[in-house]
Amino acid sequence: ADGTVEVPPEAEADRIGWYEKGVTPGETGPAVLIGHFDTARGPAVLKDVVKARVGDEITVTRADGTDAVFRVRELEQVDKKTFPTAKVYGDTARPELRLITCGGELTGGHRPDNIILYADLVAARAA
Template sequence: MSRAALRATALLAPLALAVLTACGGAPAASPASAPTPHIGPASAAPADTPTAAAMPASEPVRVRIPSAGVDTSPVLELGLAADGTVEVPSVADADRIGWYTKGVTPGQTGPAVLIGHFDTARGPAVLKDVSRVRTGDEITVSRADGTTAAFRVRELEQVDKKHFPTAKVYGDTTRPELRVITCGGAITDGHRPDNIILYADLVG
């Protein structure tokens, strides 16, 4: 088994039974008046979009998604919770995005994963306007070494959390890619039932 395959196996093993919740608790507004994050059917740009050469490891320090009105720093470090699920930012950090540290840094070969809230019990959060993102939009990640990794959104997907595509999100890739994950769907029993996932490729 190759080193890349071993890394992918190591990343996926603790996530096999994990469901990424991303947003916790009903927002301050009532379910009837709260916005519903929804991106419609899964959409994707051509898979042969040219990508830039991989960058060396360097931790992310700032994330910008202009089409969603996101410009946030510093970036939180996220790992695994005690129950084996992926950590999410705390309610107190609802205006910030977190980076899953057990994966690669943005710009390295592989899938770098960023996670943020759509809303919390306190109200709208950093990814409240995720539904404005379209394929072809840019996401830029400033890195600790002073460089910037620029990504272009290739695919948007909304999935039931019970059917979270773990292998597609966290599985190894042959090029530098990015995932941005938040919650979606209408509030049900105090929580949003879906995840919205942005898939993007390094372009500069």
């Protein structure tokens, strides 16, 4: 209700959330996808984001069945208190992707950081 992005419920830790006020992956602008790194039940949908490297490709299958292929440009780990809102959600002149999950060592049952992956569209393919 306040415009804050929500992480999918813990019971759906195997699913990616999409910031619906943003663009869809493959459209001009930053498409923001959010998911859990892990939960009390174990690893979740974005558990492997820490294995990503600059230059890796990520394929997002869109609702229309086409694929948007992105190349990782940057990975960043930041304290949640200093989240780079403008860098993540700010307008871009080309299609870009952001994957966001939690990071850092568990403190009181929570991870204090966010891991943010930034990627650029390199191809669009019919399914």
